[in-house]
Every structure is written in structure tokens, then in C-alpha cells.
Amino acid sequence: MFAFETIFENIGAETVSTETQQIARGLRQRDLALLHALVEQYQYRLVRYLIYLLGRRDPVDDLVQETWLRVLERGRSYDGQSPFAPWLFTIARNLAIDSLRKRRIFSLDTSDSPDDDAGAPGVNYAESLALASNAPSPFEQAARTEDARWLAESLETLPAAVREALVLRFQEDLSLEEIAAIAGASVSTVSSRIYRGLAALRAHMQGAHHAN
């Protein structure tokens, strides 16, 4: 049984490896057909990641476009040894931080949590990122189920780093190590962000159920 599992795991890993190597080769050659396929495959996930990261919808389209242009330009730096999605999200994250830094709505000086790594290249996802208007948040707009509507209220109040950890862990199914690499934080910091997020969302949901 164990041997079979190992074999299947190896086959799965080889398939992923072959796929990522094909992507790396295509990016080195600036293969437009490959880029079109990647855009189709990853666009939804990229949009979702950026909305979770920023808690806003308006800058996302521009950032998505800049991310793909950066993929085209810097494609040679993707080695194909690791999955493509974390590399893509890292680019998107850096662009989002640059974009927000230009608008001076947050700095890198402070961290979002006392347990964060000092000096980590994270973001002060200060509440300056929170929606200033009364317009429905992107989470409220995107909620399709009753539970999602309850979660939406809580998600917009969470620090962006926590939302980022949640989406990468539970939507993208990335490992803690992969999330840590994207967020430029330690694994323990990422874990604690996930615990904080789960606790906040759970409490909010239980409160909502209790109120009903």
C-alpha cells in the first residue's frame, strides 16, 4: 500500500515537474501561446488573490495586467523547479506593494501583528487599506452563499496579511512553506496568521448563527 502511494506520489510530482518545466521553457522563449494559456488558467486565481490581499476591487485589473507583463519580461527567472502559482503570486504581491507604496497608503516600517518578523518584507496592511466608502466590499459583492455573506463582513475587517494567508492556504491549497516564501515571512508567522484568521471568522460566524 505504502509502495503504491509512493509510486503515485512520484508520478504526480513528475507530471507537475514536467508541466512547470514546459512553462519555464515557454517563458524563456516568450511563447505567446503559452502565455495566453496561462492567463486563461490563472486569471481567476490571480484576481481572487489580489482581492484578498488588497481588500479592494478597483486596483486589481491594472495589477493583473502589470503582473502578466512582468511575467513576460521576467519569465527567464522562473526555473520550473517549483510550482508556477507561488511564483506568479509573488510577482503580483510585489507589484501590489509597489503600487500601494507609490500611493503612500502604507509603509513597510511597521508590521501588522506583534508576532510578525521584525523587518520582514511584509506589508503594513494598516486599516488605511480598509474601505473608506459605504460601497459594498468586494467580498460582499462576491458572496454567493449565506455562509459567504457572513464571512464577507468579517473578512473585510481582517488584516490583509491574514486574508492573504487564508486564501493561499485554503483556496490555493499551498503549503505553509510556499505561503511563507510568497509573504516573505516565517512559517510560524504564517501559521499564526492562519490561526488568527480562522478564530476571527469562526467567532463571527458563530455570532451570526447565534444571533439568528
Added chain:
Amino acid sequence: MQIDSARHPSFCALIDKSLAGAATPQEEQTLREHLATCAPCAEHQEATRRVVAGLEGFSFAPGPGLDHQVLAAVALRARQLETNRVRRRQMGWGGLLALLLTAVGSLAASRLGSLAGPALHLDPAQMRFGLAAFWITPSLFICMLLLLQPTLHAGLSSRKGFSL
């Protein structure tokens, strides 16, 4: 329904740890055994799973036309990059050719100077100075400019950012 998570806080924490993918196999086993006998903790796990499942209830559809816009921008940028690549290559070859001509020209001018100097009653030191000032130095400057031009251009472009 409020769950009594304070009853077994360590196991409640372990449930989150397990969902986060941070629990060891030993901890997973301990948690499984505990959940089989502890209803409040099983409810806590169910509530947490419901939160995670609730995250699936969002639909973040990309804006209308975003794919088309992105693909058009990517195609345009690819053409720009290809044009720049060809230009850089041409500049590189031009620079190397200029370097070669400078070396050959300097050698020829030096030979010619040594032959023509006595006939024109010029001092060899003056000949060498004239050669260096009016041929070798300007030629090398142009060579360097051609060879470094792609780097200078790239630096200026990156400061300008994307210009789509």
C-alpha cells in the same frame, strides 16, 4: 450555537493547526482519537470546517474584457521586447565592428604616421599625440557608446516604467 472551546483549548488549537497543515502525524493521530470521544471539540472542528468551506462561497469573476485587455497588452509588450532585442543585438555587433575598425585603423595610422612623419618634418611624439587625440580616443568613445547603449537604454526604460 456557541461552542465550549475553552473546555479543551489545546485540542481546539490543534484543530486549527491540523487545518493549517502544520500538525505532525502524531498530533493528527492524537486529535483523531480525541475527536472520537469529545463532542464539543468535534463541534468546534465542524464549525472550523464550515468556515473553510464558506470561503468557497465567493465568486471573484475577473472584470469584463480583462482577459482580452491583458492578452492585447502582453502581445504589444512582446513585440516591443522583440524589437528591443533586435536593436540591442545590432548595437552590440556595431560596437564590436567599430572596435575592430579602431584597432585596424590605429595600426594603419601608426604605420602611415611613421612613414609620413619624416617626409613632413613632424616630430614622432606629435604624430603619436595627434593619432591618440583625433583618432583613437574618439573612436574608442564611439565604440563604448555603441556597446553600452542597450544598458543605458534599459536603465532609462525601467525608470519610465511600463508605457502601454
